[in-house]
Amino acid sequence: MSLNTVKNSFHSNHAHDFVGNSAHKERKVLAVFWLTLITMVAEIIVGTWSGSMGLLADGWHMGTHAAAFALAIFTYSYARKHRNDDSFSFGTGKVNYLGGFASAIALAMVALYMAVESIERLINPQSIHYLSAITVAIVGLVVNIISVLILHEGHEHDHESHHHDHNLKAAYYHVLADALTSILAIFALLAGRYLNWLWMDAVIGIVGSIIIARWAYVLLGDTGRVLLDRNVTGVNPTEIKRQLECDNGLVVNDLHIWTIAEHHNAVILSVSAGKGSSVAKIKENVRALIPNLSHITIEVEARVPAVLGDT
Structure with a gap:
């Protein structure tokens, strides 16, 4: 009995495709990271001063996303640094999926936090300095829209070319989650100020947490399948x-x-x-x-x- 083994070298032909195509994506994520970090600081400061738990929660929510963006940047950097490292038998492509998986967990934690905080606010409504909170929430929404536009092109190209970069997808989902929570927060603050619907802030928070949890679930499934070597x-x-x-x-x-x-x-x-x-x-x-x-x-x-x- 004999043994013939035929191999195509992944390293020689294709190993660096992810690294080579990711430089512009890394720059996009880096720009969004700084925008998110600056807005996070502003929301936390104003949220604390105005007594708006919704704005404060959104600030910490953006802080979680800033951490996720930092993880995405690290993922791209790590893959680039080890692109010629032969100790990775099949290259560093799965680092991308690992970053997406970690970001999905962060999204799930954000969804859980939002749900718990919203239920607490539904039970114990709190007074809010609406004008300050609404102003900063609008600024946060503008930043989120800019961030969406920055990442949208890369995400669309990634989807159309079928080169599914789950690291970029995770960052895109985080930005969409931020934009969604900003819109819902503004709506709830306006309803609370002009209609005296204090409960609206909590209800909107619960709805937002469900949507974000759904995004996290999909991303966990997509990345976990590859990390566990499923077919x-x-x-x-x-x-x-x-x-x-x-x-x-x-x-x-x-x-x-x-x-x-x-x-x-x-x-x-x-x-x-x-x-x-x-x-x-x-x-x-x-x-x-x-x-x-x-x-x-x-x-x-x-x-x-x-x-x-x-x-």
């Missing part, structure tokens, strides 16, 4: 195995398909084959069945005394 979305290993065995007369002993970076998948395949089988043909068929393959390892065991490829 590539849209690829059915059972069907791949059936087609390989049907079209090539093989017996598939083992098959693993997983994602190693954005738009890059890998496969390890072990088959038993007859003398007439061709490793090149098997490799070609695998590429036709599994999209975006950047790394292929094929192990072929001969089913007959004649060794595959020998004369």
Whole structure:
């Protein structure tokens, strides 16, 4: 029995795509980070002075997002720093997913905090210096809109090209969450001032927390799937195995398909084959069945005394 292994070097061909395409995204996230940090400080100071728990909560909420943006910047920097580090067997592509996963957890924590704080305010309404709070909330909304515009182009290009950068996606979701909470806060403050609906601030906070929790759930699912090496979305290993065995007369002993970076998948395949089988043909068929393959390892065991490829 012989062993033939065919490998495509992920490092030589595709390993640096994430790093090479991320420089402009990192600059966008950095700009949003500073905008968010400055606005956070202003909201916390004014929120404390005016007695607006809603504004104060939004300030700390933005602080959580600033921390998430800092994590995103670190992720890009780390991937760039280790782009030529051979100790990463399949490159640093999964650092992007790890950053997105951590940001999703931060989003979930923000949603929980908002829900608890809103319920507390619903039970125990508090007086607010509405004019100051509304003014700063409007400023915060303007900053959020600018941040959305900064990140929107990169997020849309990422979506259309199917190079799903979950680190950028997480940052984009954080900005949308900030914009949403700013809009809801302004609405609630206006309702409280002019209609005396003190309860509106709490209700809006609960609604916002549910929406943010939903975003966190989706992002956790998208990133966790890759971090846990689940099968590539849209690829059915059972069907791949059936087609390989049907079209090539093989017996598939083992098959693993997983994602190693954005738009890059890998496969390890072990088959038993007859003398007439061709490793090149098997490799070609695998590429036709599994999209975006950047790394292929094929192990072929001969089913007959004649060794595959020998004369």
